[in-house]
Every structure is written in structure tokens, then in C-alpha cells.
Amino acid sequence: MANLPPCIVAMEACGGANHWYRVFTEMGHTVRLIAPQFVKPFVKSNKNDAADAEAICEPAQRPSMRFVSPKSIEQQDIQSIHRIREQFKTRLTGQTNQIRGLLLEYGIAIPQGTNHLMKQLLEIIADEGNGLTPTFRESLNELCDEVKHLQERIISLEKKLGAISKQNQDCQLLMTIPGIGLLTATALLAAIGDPSVFKSARELAAWLGLVPRQSSTGGKSTLLGISKRGDKYLRALLVHGGRSVVRISDKHVDSRSQWITRLRERRGENICAVAVANKNARTAWAVLTKKRPYALVSA
Template sequence: MKITTVGIDLAKNVFQVHGVDEHGKAVLKKQLRRDQVAAFFVNLPPCLIGMEACGSAHHWARKLEGMGHAVRLMAPQFVKPYVKTNKNDAADAEAICEAVGRPNMRFVPVKNIEQQAVLALHRVRQAFVRARTAQANQIRGLLGEFGIVIPQGIGYIANRVPELIEDGANDLPGAFRLLVQRLLDHFKDLDRQVEELEAKIQAWHRGSELSRKLAEVPGIGPITASALVASIGDAKNFDSGRQVAAWLGLVPKQHSSGGKAGLLGMSKRGDTYLRTLLIHGARSVIYRVGQKAEACGWIAGVVNRRNKNIAAVALANKNARIVWALLAHGRNFDAGYVRQATTG
């Protein structure tokens, strides 16, 4: 009995394992506790192991690859069609084992420790930004109940609210002033946390040659560049720049049937955080172009033909393709680069 392919259904404590031989016959169905996984696979001959790309998947992928196994991670939505009948751990492990052997299956690159650490900084910063925005909106809403309107913009909270608390002409109750001061202190603490995390991301960006290279592209700054480098990893895992754009959900969603092609809005698949960074960076470029008296160039033409939202997505798509070209081919950004036509 030689096990060639194994599917693992990851969990917090109990892992389900399903293995097949070279003929596809099931020869292994086993439950493992977390502390038993490493001991079991270190004694197993090298084989192909499939897992869903979920919590702790990259950790176990690195660990099993260190034991000599070939590990492939798959998006859960690609595994779901292979689940037979009812859903349970054993059926999930069997579906993973079957899906990992499909020749047309798409896999998720395994991230190293440094990539995961940088992405953790981005996720925590994103959570603090959301909390800061929610706190600012709460302060603005509470003051609005007393007829005090603060202009939109995160900067007005720290500038205007202290003056309103000290102003005795607005008839605010003393208990309410103390409450708003407490909320303002919380807002400032969140703002400080965001700045500290941004400083850490900036420091990593300055030490990464690839990240500095991407930051030369208009519409891509240190935050976006570091997130792209950490998320994409080896750009050669993608066959083309369009695959990167599709991976980020920046291509049209297709709904075609009967030979009639139908293209809808952008698919919005993949990583929402990266897509948001690229689109907001594109909006910044469009804003700068609009400030010029005689704007010209590709993006100015798109803005003139369509609206700014469509132009922002188009520029984000273009930047995603540029990012792939820079990472996959080791090039530096050249604003005047013209692709040479190939001759037969």
C-alpha cells in the first residue's frame, strides 16, 4: 500500500485525513489530533498533500513541505463541488483529496513567514482604520443630536471637537462633555495606533527592493506596494498580468451563453483589500490629472470617454498588469515603455 495523494481537512483540534493510492483507491481514513499531525506525516513517504487555503493552512504547508511532501493549497470554493452528499469532515477530506489531483485545478501559493507577518500588519491597521472611522462617525452623530455639525473629514474631529467641549455657549450638559472627551481620547488612541503601524509598514517597504520598485508606479504607494509584494509572492505563479487582474477582481464579470458573450461590471473576486488600495490609488492619479489645464495621455482619454469610476477601475487593472510585469520579469518601471512588436 503506497499513499500517493492525501487530503487534509484542517481544524483547530481534530484533523481529518483521507489518502488514496496510485489507482485512486481510498487506503487511508483517519482522524488526528493537532499534536499527532506532525508525527504522522514525518513517517509518511513523500506524497502530494492538498489543503484548503484557510486559517493555519500556510503554517501547515510550510511544515509539511519541510518533511519532503508536495503541498498544494486550494480556494474552498473550488473544493466544494467535489463534496458528495452530506457535508462532514470525512467528506470534506475526501473532496480535498480528489480536487488536488485535478489537472486544471488552480492553487494558492504558500506564503513564507515574512509575508504573513507583513500582511498581519496590514490587517491590523485596516481594523484600526475601521474602528477610527466608526468612532469619528459616532462623535459626529452624537454632536449632531445637539445641533452641532462637524464637516466631513477625519481631520476635523481632532481639530473641532476640543473647541466645542470647551465652548460654554453651546449649552452642552457637563456629563455629555465628559462623554465626548472620553470618545475623543479613544479616537486619538486609535489614530496613534494607525500611525505606528503605518511606520512599521513604511520601514519594511524601505527594506524591500521589490516593494520600492512597485512604488515607482503612479497610483501605488508604500502601503499598496508592500501589500502586493507580500500577497503575490512569486509573480511567476501567474501566467500573465491579466491573471493577476482577474485574481484581484478587476476584470469584467462574464455571463455568456449560446455563443453570445455578455460582460458585466467588474467581478469583485479575490482580495478586497488589495483591490481597494489599487482603485483608491488610481483615483488619486485621476484627481491629479484633472488639475492640469491641458491633460493628455491614456488616462485622460479614458476619463473623457467614460466616467471617473470606470477610469479608476481601468487604471487599477492596468497597474495590476504592470505590477506582474515588474515582478515576473525583474524590470524597473518606465513611464515611456513601448512594447516591441514581435516579428514572425
């Protein structure tokens, strides 16, 4: 590739695509990353290298094709922290559930939640009158240490994200939006990068799968539930943030809170949380584009 004159290089957006994008761009080539779901329809026959190459070339030449925006090193760093943290959370949940299940076999029930578990686990281990054997107590001690280790790792990763957000103006702007905190702001920054790749705020909401699916034919338009396209982790963060805003909307008197309260009464809390997530995604695009913090409007 280094010996070729500058040309267009089309690639499927897969593992390592961001790295090769940077490598080929430094060589002077124009790189286009194509989402796999846009490549697959052009595969004509059995899967082989030639058929795959032809299938990639076809959409790369189409003027209406939407190409994947590459991620910078900084974006990948932030995203890797989120992925590692999420894996630690999964392991922590599995570990606490295992401890709870093992104790239940010995007739000891603990309520759900890591805080309940850690509060009672040390007392259970120290209680010599509960019938637990020394062997099982030793195993519980080891599991308890593992839970503490996972909690410490999660806290450490969150501190890293906090340090990144303090040094990044875009993160600070995003965190002015109600329902967007440290995790959502940094995840948005890692996923979006340059907001100008989206023509409008609605495009960003659609990219995140927060707009209705369409099933229209014969001039009849039918809107279904949200499409759930895109990054489900980021979408979940936005919905959880929206849910936190919905729960306290009746305690505020600004126009946004009043809209949320009316919507919750009319459509329920879940639909309202998704609607707030959609609005927050659009607001995030506006905040990043205009480089201005979010400001509440009085009723």
C-alpha cells in the first residue's frame, strides 16, 4: 500500500479498522469504512476473498452510501475504559449472585444488592454459630476478597474517566444536560467524536436507535417501537439517565420538567424515559455543535 499512488481504500468496519484507517490515511490514501450490514446485501454467492472484495467495492462507489466515522486514539482510549468497566461490572454481578446462591444452600438468605451482601457477608463469616464449616468460611473469604477487588477496579476506572472529563471541554458541556453524567458524557464523546458527521440532531438520535421504526407501504405510514440500532450500551446509559430525570420531574417547575411530567402521566414512565433519552441525544448534538452549555428555560 505504501508504494501505491494515492487512491480510495474501502474497508469493512470491523476489528482493527480504525487502526488501518489511520495507517492508510498517513500514506495519503482516502479511506472509506463501510458498516457490515451495508456490505452483506452485495455478496452474490459463496463467501470467499474475491466475493467479499467485490461486495465492498460496490457500496463504496455509491454516492448515497453512509460511511462509518473513524475513531481517534483518544476516543478508543475512552471506549476501552468503558468496555473494561462494563466487563468488571458483569463479573461483579456474577460473583455476588454466586455467593448469594451458595449461602442459600446453607439456609442463609441475603437480599439482592452488593451493599447488602458485603454488609452481611463479614458478619456471616465471623458468626461461628451459623453452622458453616471452616472450609466454606475460607472459600467465602476468598470470594469476598474478589468482590472487593472488582469494586476497587471499577472505582479506579471511574476515576480515570473523571480525570478525562475534567480536561475535556466537550465532556463538561455534555454534563450540563440533565440526565447526562460522567459515564454518559464520556461514552458519547467516545462514540460520536466529531458531531458534524451528523447533519442534524435527529440523525444522531436515529443513529442511537432512539427513534421509531417505520413499516410503511402503499402511502400508509406506520410507526413502531424504537429501532434499537447502534450502540446499545450508549443507548442504555441515555435511557437510564432519562429515567432518573423522569423520577424527579415533578419537583421542578421549568418547562422541560413540566413537559416530562405531562408525558409521564399520559404515556407512562418507561416511554417517557425513552423520550427524554431521545431529547437528551438531540440536545447533546446541539451542545457539541454550538459549544454552549445547556440552559434550562423557565416555565
